[in-house]
Amino acid sequence: MISMDGTTIARGFRSKRHEQAPKDRLPPGQHVTTDFPVLSAGPTPQMKLGDWTFALQLGVSLLGKWNWTEFEALPQTTIKTDIHCVTKWSKLDTTWQGVTFDDLLKAVGLTEPPAPHIMAHCDGGYTTNVPVADLIGGQGMIATRYEGLPIPPAHGGPARLLVPHLYFWKSAKWVRRLRFMEKDQPGFWESFGYHNYGDPWKEQRYDGD
Amino acid sequence: MTVTEAAARPVRRLQWQLAQVREIVVETYRVKSLLLHVANWQGHLSGQHVDIRLTAEDGYQAQRSYSIASPPEDQLLTLTVERVDNGEVSPYLVDDLRVGDQFDLRGPIGGYFVWTTAMGGPLSLIAGGSGVVPLMAMLRHRDRQNIGVATSLLYSSRSLEDVIYRAELDAMARCDPHLRVVNTLTRKQPDGWMGRRGRIDKALLAEECFPPERSPKIFVCGSTPFVEDVSRFLVELGYDPLTIKTERFGPSGGQAP
Numbered sequence: 001m002i003s004m005d006g007t008t009i010a011r012g013f014r015s016k017r018h019e020q021a022p023k024d025r026l027p028p029g030q031h032v033t034t035d036f037p038v039l040s041a042g043p044t045p046q047m048k049l050g051d052w053t054f055a056l057q058l059g060v061s062l063l064g065k066w067n068w069t070e071f072e073a074l075p076q077t078t079i080k081t082d083i084h085c086v087t088k089w090s091k092l093d094t095t096w097q098g099v100t101f102d103d104l105l106k107a108v109g110l111t112e113p114p115a116p117h118i119m120a121h122c123d124g125g126y127t128t129n130v131p132v133a134d135l136i137g138g139q140g141m142i143a144t145r146y147e148g149l150p151i152p153p154a155h156g157g158p159a160r161l162l163v164p165h166l167y168f169w170k171s172a173k174w175v176r177r178l179r180f181m182e183k184d185q186p187g188f189w190e191s192f193g194y195h196n197y198g199d200p201w202k203e204q205r206y207d208g209d
Numbered sequence: 210m211t212v213t214e215a216a217a218r219p220v221r222r223l224q225w226q227l228a229q230v231r232e233i234v235v236e237t238y239r240v241k242s243l244l245l246h247v248a249n250w251q252g253h254l255s256g257q258h259v260d261i262r263l264t265a266e267d268g269y270q271a272q273r274s275y276s277i278a279s280p281p282e283d284q285l286l287t288l289t290v291e292r293v294d295n296g297e298v299s300p301y302l303v304d305d306l307r308v309g310d311q312f313d314l315r316g317p318i319g320g321y322f323v324w325t326t327a328m329g330g331p332l333s334l335i336a337g338g339s340g341v342v343p344l345m346a347m348l349r350h351r352d353r354q355n356i357g358v359a360t361s362l363l364y365s366s367r368s369l370e371d372v373i374y375r376a377e378l379d380a381m382a383r384c385d386p387h388l389r390v391v392n393t394l395t396r397k398q399p400d401g402w403m404g405r406r407g408r409i410d411k412a413l414l415a416e417e418c419f420p421p422e423r424s425p426k427i428f429v430c431g432s433t434p435f436v437e438d439v440s441r442f443l444v445e446l447g448y449d450p451l452t453i454k455t456e457r458f459g460p461s462g463g464q465a466p
Contacts, residue, residue, distance in 0.1 A: 010301070011307075012305050029272040040457065042455055088274065192320035209222060
């Protein structure tokens with residue numbers, strides 16, 4: 001049976017969900033999960049904190065670089081937010097602690113972002129692109145704690161990018177470098193048919209959505 | 210794919226399409242394959258997945274991702290679905306769906322966890338439970354193309370009754386000298402079981418995967434703990450992490466990314 005708007009009614013299919021998240025918390029096509037699924041394209045890197053560094057780059061020039069101790073000494077911010085994975089699960093009220101993108105800019109003495117786009121580079125070769133406009137104003141951080149504890153490696157520890165208002169593949173695990181770019185370029189999943197921007201509220205899952 | 214190729218690719222939206230169930234195959238007591246007719250299917254690569262959308266009469270919708278089990282060569286699109294107890298979508302697909310029923314589907318999705326004959330081998334496939342599904346699409350593609358790419362499938366199941374595609378895998382391996390299928394049963398083994406027992410460990414991987422010197426293409430698919438363990442063992446055995454492609458089936462039925 002085809003309904004008025006072209007969707008197909010699946011005979012006999014019914015919702016089994018007893019409690020639904022409020023409409024303003026759950027983007028279209030998502031459902032709430034209480035567990036925390038792990039999705040990565042390769043093995044989980046085993047990174048020792050003593051070997052970990054994090055860098056900010058403009059093109060090929062270095063704007064700033066921190067080891068773990070130095071990074072931990074930067075101003076810390078805690079946020080409580082919902083996260084939305086492109087594979088359809090959403091997790092509500094997750095708490096993250098880390099260093100905001102704004103504080104990273106301040107730490108390298110910048111008052112303005114030097115370019116409009118960034119590419120996040122991660123252990124294991126993963127990359128993702130994010131507009132700087134989506135990171136400033138407290139929207140993005142390098143997170144190092146989840147629910148008050150160090151982020152487990154499978155979930156991106158020691159540090160992951162957190163941009164919770166975009167689909168969660170943009171919140172790159174095992175992040176080691178943010179590189180400012182004058183021109184936008186697709187990252188890893190963005191080169192494999194996933195949407196370049198990834199707004200869950202517009203259901204921008206794949207190219208052309 | 211290079212960045213330039215990706216940027217130059219024309220952007221087309223993946224439209225929802227009508228899928229009709231043509232045939233249902235009982236694979237195990239909790240797994241069925243749905244053979245679907247999709248009118249305007251544009252083709253896919255082995256390893257890719259689709260999104261399905263079920264709409265209830267009251268308008269309620271649920272979306273999930275499922276791996277494609279059929280190779281690009283087949284006419285019908287096959288999804289193999291495992292019933293997740295207390296799940297919302299999989300019990301419907303496994304227990305309620307009948308031949309002739311319809312639902313919405315779009316895809317193919319994902320371009321990283323894929324294998325084509327052009328990528329060559331040797332090919333080391335490592336599956337836990339229903340993680341065998343996208344790997345089966347690769348094995349079927351290899352089979353249809355009838356090329357002798359050296360391939361091994363290391364497949365972990367709870368019991369013999371849980372082994373998906375058992376007869377087909379046996380038949381494939383029997384008449385193909387370049388394919389080796391190794392089953393390991395973790396919880397229960399039938400009397401006289403001559404195969405492997407227990408979880409896949411480092412020793413078994415060292416024995417059954419092509420050695421790192423031969424630079425095998427490695428695909429690992431299964432539950433999160435399964436993939437975490439196997440991929441860590443492989444890195445410890447000296448395989449280049451960049452040659453290990455993984456897909457984790459989370460408790461929420463998620464797939465890549």
